[in-house]
Amino acid sequence: MGRVIHTSKIKIYQDKRPVRRAFIEHFEEPVYFGVHGGIKEFYGLEPEVEYPATLDYIVAGVGG
Numbered sequence: 001m002g003r004v005i006h007t008s009k010i011k012i013y014q015d016k017r018p019v020r021r022a023f024i025e026h027f028e029e030p031v032y033f034g035v036h037g038g039i040k041e042f043y044g045l046e047p048e049v050e051y052p053a054t055l056d057y058i059v060a061g062v063g064g
Contacts, residue, residue: 008024008025009024009025010022010023010024010025011023016048018034018035018043018045018047019032019033019034019047019049019051020032020033020034021033031057032051032052033051033052033053033054033057034047034049034050034051034052034053035047035050035051035053036050036051036052036053037050039053039055
């Protein structure tokens with residue numbers, strides 16, 4: 001087995017649904033998650049503020 005290169009240390013807080021804040025170690029500002037576009041339509045939500053969904057961050061991370 002290889003050696004561990006990095007362990008993410010993240011705290012996630014549920015704000016007013018569907019908004020979540022993630023605090024990532026070594027970064028001062030939180031990352032916000034929520035819904036937008038087709039996702040909000042699929043779930044029948046109308047958020048006060050639209051934020052990227054978790055899927056958006058996953059796609060951006062692997063597409064990098």
